Amino acid sequence: MKMRNLLVIVLILGSFAALNAQPVEKGDKILNLGIGLGSTLYSGSYYKSTIPPVSASLEVVIKDDLFNDKGALGLGGYIGYTGFKSEYAWGNDYYGWKYTNIIIGPRGYLHYNFLDKLDTYTGLLIGYWISTNKEYGTIQSGYTAGSYGGVTWSWFAGGRYFFSDNFAGMLELGYGISYLNIGVALKF
Numbered sequence: 001m002k003m004r005n006l007l008v009i010v011l012i013l014g015s016f017a018a019l020n021a022q023p024v025e026k027g028d029k030i031l032n033l034g035i036g037l038g039s040t041l042y043s044g045s046y047y048k049s050t051i052p053p054v055s056a057s058l059e060v061v062i063k064d065d066l067f068n069d070k071g072a073l074g075l076g077g078y079i080g081y082t083g084f085k086s087e088y089a090w091g092n093d094y095y096g097w098k099y100t101n102i103i104i105g106p107r108g109y110l111h112y113n114f115l116d117k118l119d120t121y122t123g124l125l126i127g128y129w130i131s132t133n134k135e136y137g138t139i140q141s142g143y144t145a146g147s148y149g150g151v152t153w154s155w156f157a158g159g160r161y162f163f164s165d166n167f168a169g170m171l172e173l174g175y176g177i178s179y180l181n182i183g184v185a186l187k188f
Contacts, residue, residue, distance in 0.1 A: 023113040024072050024187070026064040030160075031186045032057045032170050036178025039082055050098065051083035053178035059109055067112060074109035078125055080177030095137030102130040103152060103177050117162045125154040125176060160185045 024030065036053030059076035066072060080103045087096035105127015112120055129152040156174030158181075163169070168185040 023070070023116065024061045024064070024074070024111055024119050026061050026072070028061040029188050030059045030061070030074075030076075031188070032059070032160075032172075032181075032183060033185075034170060034172065034181035034183030036080075036082070036181050038179035039084065039177070048087065049082070049084050051081070051100075053080060053082040053181075055080035055177055055181055055183075057107060059107070061111075070113050072109075072111040074111065074121075074123075076107050076109070077105070078107045078127065078176075079104045082177055090138065093138050095135070097133045097135050099131060099133045101177070103154070104128055104130070105152075107156075119160040119162065119168070120158070121160075122155075122157040125152075125156070127152055127154075162187070 032055070034055045036055065039049065039053055055078065057076055057078040059074040061072050061074045063073040064071075081101070083098070083100045085096055085098045087094055103125075105125050107123050107125040109121045109123040114120060128149060130147070130149040132147045154174055154176035156172050156176060158170065158172035158174075160168035160170045166187045168187070170181070170183045170185040172181040173179065174181075
């Protein structure tokens, strides 16, 4: 499904919902589900996406009534996943590597609501990056496959437009599993 089609579906579903949404408040739990555009983990003409960047995060708002009752603080967890491959030609043969990447960790959020139905926020993730690769074809370079990873971080800024008290369209920019995430948010 193309990103444009996903956005149209989100907007249609939201148009049937009531338009009396409130900003986030202490105790709210918000689940974000997103698909990414533009990977931060690979680039170049030899790399091809096999699984687009997908992510899920769960936030709990722990403090509200900040900045003249327009701000809030939240904490939560995040997991993101993507897969890609690099492919090279050697005569009539092809060889390359398949990669999988997972980013997992806690995130902190700082909210500021400019409009009634628009929840804007920024934050930071400090987590762990897990990457594996596997070769295929006849490898000519002598490079061996394996796993690696380590501590990683990600800054992000985003917005959620609430079509109802519990349903929002979500857009995040940042440096993590992808440069841009678009999706839905559910508040409960």
